[in-house]
Amino acid sequence: MLATDVKSPTMSPQFHLSSPLARFMPPVLVVIGSLILWEFGSEWFELPKYLLPAPSEFMNRFVTDRGVLAYNFSATAYVVILGFAIATAIAIPLGLAIASYPSLNHNLFPLIVFFETIPKTITAPLFVVWLGFGLSPRIALTAVMTFFPILLNSIAGFSAINPRLNYITRSMGATPWQSFRFVRFPSAMPIIFAGMKMGMVYAVTGCVTAEFVGANEGLAALILQAADYMDVQLMFAAIFATAMLGMLLTGILLGVERWLMPWRRDL
Amino acid sequence: MSITRLSGNVPQIHTTASTVKGTTPSLVEDGRRRFIAASELSKSFGGFQALGPVNIHIEEGEFVSILGPSGCGKSTLMLVVAGLLQPTKGHIEINGRVLKRSMTDVGIVFQDHLLLEFRTAFENVLLQQEIRGLDRNQIRKRAQELFGKLGLSGAESRYPRQLSGGMQQRVSIARALVHEPSVLLMDEPFGALDAISRTQIRHDLEALWMETRKSVLFITHSIEEAIGLSDRVLVMSNSPGRVVEEIRIDLPRPRPAYLGQYPEFAKYAQQIYKTFEKLGVYQFK
Numbered sequence: 001m002l003a004t005d006v007k008s009p010t011m012s013p014q015f016h017l018s019s020p021l022a023r024f025m026p027p028v029l030v031v032i033g034s035l036i037l038w039e040f041g042s043e044w045f046e047l048p049k050y051l052l053p054a055p056s057e058f059m060n061r062f063v064t065d066r067g068v069l070a071y072n073f074s075a076t077a078y079v080v081i082l083g084f085a086i087a088t089a090i091a092i093p094l095g096l097a098i099a100s101y102p103s104l105n106h107n108l109f110p111l112i113v114f115f116e117t118i119p120k121t122i123t124a125p126l127f128v129v130w131l132g133f134g135l136s137p138r139i140a141l142t143a144v145m146t147f148f149p150i151l152l153n154s155i156a157g158f159s160a161i162n163p164r165l166n167y168i169t170r171s172m173g174a175t176p177w178q179s180f181r182f183v184r185f186p187s188a189m190p191i192i193f194a195g196m197k198m199g200m201v202y203a204v205t206g207c208v209t210a211e212f213v214g215a216n217e218g219l220a221a222l223i224l225q226a227a228d229y230m231d232v233q234l235m236f237a238a239i240f241a242t243a244m245l246g247m248l249l250t251g252i253l254l255g256v257e258r259w260l261m262p263w264r265r266d267l
Numbered sequence: 268m269s270i271t272r273l274s275g276n277v278p279q280i281h282t283t284a285s286t287v288k289g290t291t292p293s294l295v296e297d298g299r300r301r302f303i304a305a306s307e308l309s310k311s312f313g314g315f316q317a318l319g320p321v322n323i324h325i326e327e328g329e330f331v332s333i334l335g336p337s338g339c340g341k342s343t344l345m346l347v348v349a350g351l352l353q354p355t356k357g358h359i360e361i362n363g364r365v366l367k368r369s370m371t372d373v374g375i376v377f378q379d380h381l382l383l384e385f386r387t388a389f390e391n392v393l394l395q396q397e398i399r400g401l402d403r404n405q406i407r408k409r410a411q412e413l414f415g416k417l418g419l420s421g422a423e424s425r426y427p428r429q430l431s432g433g434m435q436q437r438v439s440i441a442r443a444l445v446h447e448p449s450v451l452l453m454d455e456p457f458g459a460l461d462a463i464s465r466t467q468i469r470h471d472l473e474a475l476w477m478e479t480r481k482s483v484l485f486i487t488h489s490i491e492e493a494i495g496l497s498d499r500v501l502v503m504s505n506s507p508g509r510v511v512e513e514i515r516i517d518l519p520r521p522r523p524a525y526l527g528q529y530p531e532f533a534k535y536a537q538q539i540y541k542t543f544e545k546l547g548v549y550q551f552k
Binding site: 162164165167168169170171172173174178182183186187189261263 | 346349351369370371373374375377379381383384385386387394395397398399426
């Protein structure tokens with residue numbers, strides 16, 4: 001009964017190098033190489049140090065100024081995480097509702113396109129006028145920036161169900177909740193997560209933009225202060241810290257994705 | 268059931284009246300129960316008449332194929348029989364009772380495997396248990412058995428995209444059978460497979476069916492598949508599809524991969540080709 005010819009499985013072609021070391025080594029070498037090039041390049045070409053400090057100089061500030069960097073790092077992180085969480089909590093259910101009711105999709109479409117087209121950063125002063133100089137305008141702008149990629153991907157994700165799959169679940173006598181829990185939600189998850197990863201990058205951008213417009217804390221606020229004193233080294237340190245924050249939060253998101261979606265691990 | 272009727276005897280072609288339309292469905296014929304009966308069934312979408320009217324029935328434990336050209340409404344017919352589409356006219360009876368909601372004592376296989384990418388092969392089959400709230404251990408045991416019989420041993424913990432097209436479809440068949448439904452509906456289940464896999468999976472399905480004797484409605488456009496698997500083949504016309512011919516296939520089971528060894532196969536096939544030519548499905552010059 002067994003069919004040996006049919007049974008031989010065609011395994012998914014995977015990107016395999018001999019070991020993890022061999023896989024991670026080249027990109028790490030690229031990073032180290034760029035830093036070395038920067039370090040010695042600025043000496044060779046005699047670039048003015050007060051405009052472009054060498055890595056060793058501003059990296060040093062992570063030690064000497066660790067208190068102020070850590071304080072502003074955590075202030076920015078707090079706003080990014082909160083704004084991201086609020087945006088996600090609204091965008092995913094709204095995406096589900098829009099995907100579920102075609103009339104809602106049809107009627108809301110022009111509105112969504114309109115708001116999506118506005119470059120969100122130009123609304124930053126408005127939030128300051130509305131909400132003052134505290135945390136709230138920063139959280140609001142972060143949430144608004146994060147909102148649209150997650151909303152659009154949620155709509156796409158929840159819409160991308162093969163209708164014949166619904167026939168299968170109906171023939172099992174599935175309740176609407178069961179169809180959602182067992183089929184629709186997990187099917188949409190990879191697409192929603194792609195939107196969340198995009199949203200995380202926007203969240204950091206949104207937060208630092210709001211800090212530029214009006215805030216007394218946060219990495220962008222620190223950069224503005226440092227600029228006033230022509231402290232380019234501190235500016236570079238803060239830019240690096242912002243990049244680290246983005247990478248850290250995206251990394252956490254990737255970890256959650258891997259944990260939630262084991263079937264995509266070797267993609 | 269009446270496997271003896273099929274084996275041993277010299278196979279003969281029985282053809283009933285060339286048009287089945289108009290026969291009044293009765294609950295019992297030849298002592299076998301008419302398990303599923305559809306009368307004067309038609310379906311239109313908007314102003315477009317996609318199907319019928321057709322009268323079909325499936326006896327308990329009978330393997331019935333619907334053979335027709337593409338676009339004739341045979342897939343629509345299956346969905347209506349499953350209660351997943353409401354007929355425009357007519358109705359379906361199961362065991363003499365009119366079907367009002369979608370059938371649940373059923374397993375369905377489509378041309379695309381429709382497996383959930385986020386579940387392993389085995390978990391895909393267990394979806395039946397989770398949604399229906401069946402006994403977990405019993406279904407696990409049954410699933411394990413089916414995996415063995417369908418040549419899927421060792422594939423349990425693989426995700427669908429790690430399986431070949433043939434194996435994906437085998438998992439789909441296991442999912443349709445694990446809860447032991449009395450009806451199996453298949454809509455061109457081997458349509459996307461290569462010819463070699465098709466022959467093997469056809470053989471495996473027949474063996475499985477001979478063990479379990481479900482009532483099967485098998486939609487296909489392959490003459491060879493229809494004759495190779497069925498007790499009865501219903502030939503449908505171009506759109507809007509009607510059943511124009513009913514052919515009883517009296518070939519012993521299990522039927523071989525190469526059906527050409529039976530002279531009767533050639534006769535059945537020729538009859539179907541002639542019908543298609545008469546209908547204008549084929550236009551040979």
